Amino acid sequence: MTEAPVARSGRERSVLVVGEALVDLVPAGGGAGVRVAQPGGAPANVAVGVARLGGRASFVGGIGDDAFGDTVERWLAGAGVDLSLSARPALPTALAVADPGDHGNTYRFHLGDTATFALPDRAAAEAGRFGAVYAGGLAAVVEPAAAVVAAVAREAARSGLLAVDPNVREDRTLDPVRSLGRLRELCALARVVKASDEDLVRLWPDAAPEASCREMAERGRLVVMTRGARGATAYVHGAPAVSVPARPVRVVNTIGAGDAFMAGMLTWLGAEADWCTELTAERAKAMLEYASGAAASVCARAGTEPSAPLGV
Template sequence: MVDLVPAGDDAGVRVAQPGGAPANVAVGLARLGGRPSFLGGLGDDVFGDRVEAWLSGAGVDLSLSARPALPTALAVADPGAHGNTYRFHLGDTATFALPDRTADVGRFGAVYAGGLAAVVEPAVGVVAGLAREAARTGLLAVDPNVREDRTLDPAKSLERLRELCALAGVVKASDEDLVRLWPDADPEESCRELAAGGRLVVMTRGARGATAYVHGAAAVSVPARPVRVVNTIGAGDAFMAGMLTWLGTAAGWDTELSAGATKAMLEYAAGTAASVCARAGTEPSAPPGV
């Protein structure tokens, strides 16, 4: 996917920036020293060329991806005082023409799923199958990353995301996403319900930091890292990349963490997110002093 984001202070001019949650997470993992593979559809156009160059240039393996003769999906970002809103161009695009690589899932210690591919046809069935296999063979990490668009059925989209969260061993969600997914519950209550199923659940709250929930243990919170905010696009994806990097390198994908380890994971992830907020673009760097 390509994000069309404001060019500096001129809200009337847009700049094309490679993005999409799964791609942002993949690049984040690579920038933090990992060896991620990206499963996606790359457009047969100049935007697809740019996305491919961005991913491969970061060190992301693209052998599981496909490049059908279709255009790249677009997301028009409108930053505001209360976060970013998006308008999407999704139909008949390569972005959601995913190849079925279910047989390859067992090669990986962890699989990340989330973003629009979980709710946009024809990707829905492929993502669901991959998620089920990942949950069976290893660790499935999910960020529901709720997005609304006139072309999507809201009720059906939310139900698909809830099903994905139910499969996961790790769920990272913003407080806003939790309210959309479970509107009749307090976000903290939703996190505890998810954690009761044996999951590691992390709720992010923007400038108010993040909290992790594990069944049978006290919640662990860390503040956001103070930074002069230049950009917030991709901060949640950077947080997820930092979290997965820590889990893979420091915990061997074990999600049954002590309070001290949980705090260390959150601090690393928060520092990674802060590195994106401090400059333009969505690529994180390893947080200093963590």
């Protein structure tokens, strides 16, 4: 793992999100084998989450020229996400078939020859205008998008604050060795890393998740590990780890909860810390509680859009 870049201060609070916007086919309530289409994709969920939580988000992605693409565009724009850096190639929208289970969600993907991974290459030149840049999701590992994501990430790491959620996906269409290598490279560039305990095990199988987090934190990163119903822990250089429990809710849905958590982190860091990542224990706890509340708001109802947590 390399040393983290130094974030500059005094930047505007907007977030540039680079990655995929696709359509999730999720189980219909009570319908055996029936799926309903809802817009999604981890980066798109994060962009919408930031906007819904009161932040400013711009999205860089490829949006299909089909009916699904129209739905995705209305969803993003309706949340207040700026789409001026996105494109609509004459290609269809990628699909992700979701299978929620007791131990998380699994997906099967239909990705080939879609607009979803035809990202405009001008995004790297825009990265320095934003308070933070988010990268992650399938676009980080699926070509031709992966090359664009890597270029944007390198520029963001050089000129500002890069936040990464590796969000490891496994599918027969993905090369696991190459995919994990690219995600590790993104984490090495980032100043903020949010990852689930399962993602950390997949990325660094020879180390305990806590050890991987501490190593990244000791190299100057703000690292947050999420553990689903068992809460979340923040690791900051030179300080003890800080943990908070998950907010208790009646779980209706878990799709998009991790993305809502990430959106909560970014919104809090922009509004409350001016993108400073060297947090005291008290401020790290406040950030975790806000992000956990955003995630809980998604778990408590259908859909992936968070609402601002109350009592935080």
